[in-house]
Amino acid sequence: NAGVMQNPRHLVRRRGQEARLRCSPMKGHSHVYWYRQLPEEGLKFMVYLQKENIIDESGMPKERFSAEFPKEGPSILRIQQVVRGDSAAYFCASSPVRGSLSNEKLFFGSGTQLSVL
Amino acid sequence: AQSVSQHNHHVILSEAASLELGCNYSYGGTVNLFWYVQYPGQHLQLLLKYFSGDPLVKGIKGFEAEFIKSKFSFNLRKPSVQWSDTAEYFCADNTGTASKLTFGTGTRLQVTL
Numbered sequence: 543n544a545g546v547m548q549n550p551r552h553l554v555r556r557r558g559q560e561a562r563l564r565c566s567p568m569k570g571h572s573h574v575y576w577y578r579q580l581p582e583e584g585l586k587f588m589v590y591l592q593k594e595n596i597i598d599e600s601g602m603p604k605e606r607f608s609a610e611f612p613k614e615g616p617s618i619l620r621i622q623q624v625v626r627g628d629s630a631a632y633f634c635a636s637s638p639v640r641g642s643l644s645n646e647k648l649f650f651g652s653g654t655q656l657s658v659l
Numbered sequence: 660a661q662s663v664s665q666h667n668h669h670v671i672l673s674e675a676a677s678l679e680l681g682c683n684y685s686y687g688g689t690v691n692l693f694w695y696v697q698y699p700g701q702h703l704q705l706l707l708k709y710f711s712g713d714p715l716v717k718g719i720k721g722f723e724a725e726f727i728k729s730k731f732s733f734n735l736r737k738p739s740v741q742w743s744d745t746a747e748y749f750c751a752d753n754t755g756t757a758s759k760l761t762f763g764t765g766t767r768l769q770v771t772l
Contacts, residue, residue: 577760577762584663584665584761585703585751585762587761598759650703650704651702652700652702
């Protein structure tokens with residue numbers, strides 16, 4: 543079992559470019575969560591997706607950020623027109639079930655470190 | 660608003676010393692509490708969790724945590740740390756929200772030989 547795979551591990555972008563972060567959940571997991579860790583802060587929830595559906599995007603910034611989890615392929619977190627403040631570690635987690643119990647079976651990836659120059 | 664506080668940002672201990680990392684949560688209802696560890700360059704791993712029952716929770720690698728409702732605390736402990744425990748430790752809760760965790764800012768533990 544390969545675990546939750548995130549790529550790239552490190553991503554460098556210039557201001558104004560687009561960043562695409564990928565997350566492949568564990569085999570059999572259909573629930574994906576994205577978290578962001580800004581410097582000197584804890585992880586902050588961004589969005590919760592199931593296959594082809596956004597369930598909870600209450601933590602997503604209103605502009606420039608979007609997420610998808612298509613029927614086939616990885617989940618993608620997309621940041622358009624990046625700014626320096628987007629520099630952070632972005633973590634993906636997956637689980638096989640929904641609801642409060644899902645946190646018992648929540649597995650995290652190693653994260654993508656985004657650096658905006 | 661729901662929040663989780665970790666007051667120790669950076670802790671340095673010698674091997675064999677005892678460890679206690681503080682965690683306080685703000686929500687007063689039903690609580691689900693977690694401790695995660697992140698070793699350098701690796702993903703977050705679940706150390707232990709509390710949902711209900713015995714407030715003293717045993718986790719992996721010799722860690723334990725005690726839920727004290729009156730103090731809104733869920734401190735992490737280990738009687739004797741090892742160099743391999745060097746990592747960042749995050750407290751989190753999932754109180755009232757099925758789909759997301761609220762994390763503390765983390766505590767960086769450095770264990771010296």
